[in-house]
Amino acid sequence: MQLSKFGSKFYRPTGINQLMADLGDAFVKGHPDLCMLGGGNPAFIPEAQELFAREMQKLVSSKDFAQAIGTYDGPHGNQRFREVLADYLNDQYGWGLSANNIALTNGSQNSFFYLFNALAGAMPDGSSKKILFPLAPEYIGYADAGITEQMFSANLPTIQELDDKMFKYRIDFDSLHIGDDVAAICLSRPTNPTGNVVTNSELAKLNELALKHNIPLIVDNAYGQPFPNVIYEDVSPFWNENTILCMSLSKLGLPGARTGIVVANEDIIALFGRISSIVTLAPHSMGAALMTSMIEDREIKNLCENVLKPFYQEKIEFAKACFYKHFADLPVKFHKPEGAFFMWLWVEGMPITSKELYQRLKTRHVLVIPGEDFFIEIDSSWRHRQECLRLNYAQPADKIERGFALIAEEIRRSFGG
Numbered sequence: 001m002q003l004s005k006f007g008s009k010f011y012r013p014t015g016i017n018q019l020m021a022d023l024g025d026a027f028v029k030g031h032p033d034l035c036m037l038g039g040g041n042p043a044f045i046p047e048a049q050e051l052f053a054r055e056m057q058k059l060v061s062s063k064d065f066a067q068a069i070g071t072y073d074g075p076h077g078n079q080r081f082r083e084v085l086a087d088y089l090n091d092q093y094g095w096g097l098s099a100n101n102i103a104l105t106n107g108s109q110n111s112f113f114y115l116f117n118a119l120a121g122a123m124p125d126g127s128s129k130k131i132l133f134p135l136a137p138e139y140i141g142y143a144d145a146g147i148t149e150q151m152f153s154a155n156l157p158t159i160q161e162l163d164d165k166m167f168k169y170r171i172d173f174d175s176l177h178i179g180d181d182v183a184a185i186c187l188s189r190p191t192n193p194t195g196n197v198v199t200n201s202e203l204a205k206l207n208e209l210a211l212k213h214n215i216p217l218i219v220d221n222a223y224g225q226p227f228p229n230v231i232y233e234d235v236s237p238f239w240n241e242n243t244i245l246c247m248s249l250s251k252l253g254l255p256g257a258r259t260g261i262v263v264a265n266e267d268i269i270a271l272f273g274r275i276s277s278i279v280t281l282a283p284h285s286m287g288a289a290l291m292t293s294m295i296e297d298r299e300i301k302n303l304c305e306n307v308l309k310p311f312y313q314e315k316i317e318f319a320k321a322c323f324y325k326h327f328a329d330l331p332v333k334f335h336k337p338e339g340a341f342f343m344w345l346w347v348e349g350m351p352i353t354s355k356e357l358y359q360r361l362k363t364r365h366v367l368v369i370p371g372e373d374f375f376i377e378i379d380s381s382w383r384h385r386q387e388c389l390r391l392n393y394a395q396p397a398d399k400i401e402r403g404f405a406l407i408a409e410e411i412r413r414s415f416g417g
Contacts, residue, residue: 006147014144016373035403036395038367040192041255042228042341043315043394047307048253051299055290068289075277076269077104081288084296085261092226095239097263103272104283105260108222108248113145114275115218115244115262120183121148129183131218134206135171137344137374137388139192139220153182154377159384165327167346168336169194171202178213184244185210188220190231190339193374193390197233197338211242216268218244223340228252229304230312231339241265249287252300252308259287312341312394319343319393322401326408330415341394344371345407346387352414353386360410366403 003011059065076082082099089095105111120129133142133154146152155176157169169191178185185206190197198206203219210217223230225237228251239245247261260283262272276283294300316337323334323343335344350357354370361368371388378385389407393400 009147009149010144014373016141016144033365033402035366035399035406037391037393037400037403037407038369039392040250040342041392041394042251042253043311045253045307045311048303051294051303052253052290055294058293059289064289068285071285072282073104073285073288075273075282076102077283078285078288078292081292081295084292088295088298088300089226089239089263093237093239095263100266100269101263103262103264103269103276104288105262105272105276106280106283107250107255107258108220108246108260109141109145110258110280111246111248111260111262112142112220114272114279115184115246116142116145116151116186117147118271118275119216120151121146127181129181132178132182132185133187133376134176134185135169135187135191135196135198136376136378137169137191137193137371137385138186138376139188140369140373142186143373143376152377154375156378156382162336165324165333166336167333169196171198171206173205176209178209178215182213182215184216184218186218186220188222190223192220192222192340193342193369193371194335194344195337195340195342196335197231197235199233200235200238203238207238207240207243216242216244216264218246221245221247223251227300227304228308230309230341232313232316233338239263244268249291252303254287254290257287257290258284259291315341315393315400316343318397319391319400319404322404326404327411330408330411332408332411341392343391343393345389345391346384347389347411348387350387350411350414351416354389355386357389357407357410357414361407364406364410366406368403368407 059068079099082102086097086099086102089097105114116131120131123129130151130153133152135157136154138154155172158172160168160170162168187198207217219238225231230251245263249257249259331348333346333348337343355372358368358370369390371390372385375385
């Protein structure tokens with residue numbers, strides 16, 4: 001089979017491809033001892049599942065159901081949902097949005113594929129531009145989303161050592177360079193994979209830099225406010241006409257709905273509609289149809305503040321207890337958990353790479369995500385990038401406990417213990 005450059009690029013193995021293939025294979029095989037600490041799947045939370053089931057039943061019995069499954073929405077997504085969401089965001093934050101500031105996509109991965117390739121890569125004047133990640137590590141799903149090669153650049157973080165075997169990555173503004181080849185600044189907040197939350201002042205500095213260089217600031221808000229609000233720091237959501245805020249329904253507990261949300265100025269939203277009409281005709285309808293009334297009657301706020309956030313806060317406290325129990329004698333630290341539902345481990349001086357550790361753990365039915373692929377465009381000679389693991393603590397307590405014990409055992413073994 002002879003492939004084009006496009007086909008060849010997307011056919012080759014990638015970090016995100018391996019992640020999703022492992023997840024799919026694990027769920028199909030369903031090994032009874034599997035500790036699923038990899039992937040970004042949210043937890044199955046009974047109260048949330050019951051609420052979604054009730055909303056689905058209401059939708060099925062309503063006059064809107066036939067339209068939801070039997071007609072195409074417009075290329076920007078369901079009009080009613082976009083109006084209701086704009087009203088909700090205005091009520092919460094006073095942003096002055098209309099439906100024309102919101103587009104829907106088939107999930108956040110879809111959103112970033114459109115954004116990155118619309119803004120960066122080969123330019124009409126023959127030059128080439130890049131997306132800049134100001135803080136590494138960053139989301140593994142960004143790494144291979146460019147149609148052209150070498151479409152990303154990233155900045156090394158500073159590492160702040162904290163008490164209790166914790167540390168925190170911070171943006172190194174002194175080394176952050178924005179050249180003429182930068183098309184946009186992009187970061188996730190909370191950060192996937194580390195759970196880091198860029199502070200209000202750091203985000204304000206990035207906004208100033210974006211405005212100064214006349215480039216957009218893209219904020220991946222998949223875990224942030226107002227939904228799912230899995231964020232534990234006292235920070236404020238941010239948007240202006242130069243900001244592209246990307247959200248999703250996945251981390252609410254609806255990854256199968258494949259509904260991404262983009263909040264941006266009207267020109268960017270018009271662009272999304274035109275790309276969407278060519279690539280997919282229209283976004284999925286069911287996620288928007290299911291959630292419209294929950295947003296309109298503010299049930300979503302109760303879900304996020306009183307169900308989801310307390311659930312994940314309890315989960316991280318349990319994960320921390322397991323960490324201190326099993327890793328106390330090892331040279332392992334974890335990133336301060338400020339949001340999302342990941343624990344990011346740093347095994348300082350580990351004799352093997354995190355990819356080797358990942359393979360060893362797979363044989364013991366423990367799935368994690370090795371750290372290397374999150375350090376997008378970071379020099380491979382920096383050993384730190386091979387000493388990290390991402391763990392998903394949204395899983396049942398017994399799986400977390402057993403998984404942490406086996407991870408510690410394999411790390412200890414790698415050191416010869």
